[in-house]
Amino acid sequence: MSSSPPSPYASARQARQDLAHRLREMRQDADLTARALAAAAGWHESKTSRIEHGHKAPSDSDIRAWCRACGEEDQIPDLIAAARSASSMYVEWRRRHRAGLRHIQQSGIPLYQATRHFRVYCSNVIPGLLQTPGYAHAMLTAFGAFHGTADGPDDLDSAVSARMERSRVLFEGSRRFAVLIEDSVLYYPIADAEVMAGQLGHLLALMALPSVSLGVIPRTAPRQMWTCEAFNIFDDDRVFVELLSASLTITAPHEVDMYVKGFARLAETAVYGAPARALITAAIGRLT
Structure with missing residues (x-):
């Protein structure tokens, strides 16, 4: 039996962790402690820790304050784009329905x-x-x-x-x-x-x-692959997964490949x- 597609949460979780890692490295390169960065940004030290461990998604203003504290203002647009991309990967239906x-x-x-x-x-x-x-x-x-x-x-x-x-x-x-x-x-x-x-x-x-x-x-x-969540593959670039509580967009190449492989197994049946x-x-x- 073939391997199943990866957990539909993996891409979103990895994107958040990658962003957290970039922010932590920026602070370390600036030779700032978590406490010093928090003081410069005007928030509690625990918030810095939550952001660096991926437990809290930074807002646009958080990223601006972080970059200014580290003297890396030129990184603001790229990091804000990365944060928004990570946020859009996993979106609750209730949030999408607001519009x-x-x-x-x-x-x-x-x-x-x-x-x-x-x-x-x-x-x-x-x-x-x-x-x-x-x-x-x-x-x-x-x-x-x-x-x-x-x-x-x-x-x-x-x-x-x-x-x-x-x-x-x-x-x-x-x-x-x-x-x-x-x-x-x-x-x-x-x-x-x-x-x-x-x-x-x-x-x-x-x-x-x-x-x-x-x-x-x-x-x-005879099944070569079991039933799984509904998904759409757009070219070979992105997968859209429909979960009960949310929609998920997957762009990580190795995960897209897994869904392409899963589709091929299902097609044989x-x-x-x-x-x-x-x-x-x-x-x-x-x-x-």
Whole structure:
């Protein structure tokens, strides 16, 4: 059996530790004790320790004060960028939802437009790229309710529209889409029977596109790799992982490679073409 992808928290944790290490080295190179730096920055010595051990994420103002105390003002822009990158790797859904569901969908459009090779694995729902408006509406409604954002901006319809706009990349440019789903996804009643039938029929239609490879992993297939969290690989540069509580962006090359390897193992278990269509058609038949 192949090794599993790394813990989805590893990249974010490593990025925070790398930033903490850079700040600690800067203080040491400036020949400052933790107490001296704290005094120069105007905070308690314990805060310096928490930042250097990665227990506290430094704010932009913290980094500015740190660099000034060490006489390294030229490092401020780079360190602030590193801190923001580390912070964006692991983002709680509730935090992302503050700007509304529509904003979440729209924020991903530039990345989708820039990507040429998509690899998508979903073990729980139909992937967003392949969703119909009805299925997307049901998903986003449940998603917002679960995360306590149902009382937030009333932008559900515009969020669905933004998701559909994002999906236009399926029909534009010379892109490739390799999508894998567990066949149990075909049976999860995310929406009513009419919406589900439309969604499954949409999958059959998309399979006709020459740019789309849709694989279905049968429940009875011998497993070379177990089910895991849903993830999207954008070219060979970044992985987006959807956790229950947060979204995670992975850019560390060795971790991206692990997800690419995991996707390849899952793809070997899937069926394509006529066998995949038969599984989808059978799921439609169960609805009636």
